[in-house]
Amino acid sequence: MPQATTAVPAATLPQIPVSALAPWAIFTALLTVVVLFFVGAEQGAFSVFEGTAIHEWVHDARHVLGYPCH
Ligand SMILES: [Zn+2]
Known part of the structure; x- marks a missing residue:
């Protein structure tokens, strides 16, 4: 017996333009x-x-990140 399939809507990712991201970056x-x-x-x-x-x-x-100190 074939299984019934249900349609799942495709997820859409928001598109953020690079010009909007650049100041934050x-x-x-x-x-x-x-x-x-x-x-x-x-x-x-x-x-x-x-x-x-x-x-x-x-x-x-400083010590956690391994920078030389003393
Ligand atoms: Zn130190």
Whole structure:
């Protein structure tokens, strides 16, 4: 006995134009670079802000990501 088939509507994915995604991609990339700078390079000669406050705030993240520290 043949099995009955039911029609399932095809899923349609929303199409987002690249021009709408580009600002968010640039913002995300910029934010990533800033965060990686503060985690990985905000120390010593590369320090943007005086003191060690930022270094201490991101210290654990630095070690988790394997950046050389001390
Ligand atoms: Zn350390």
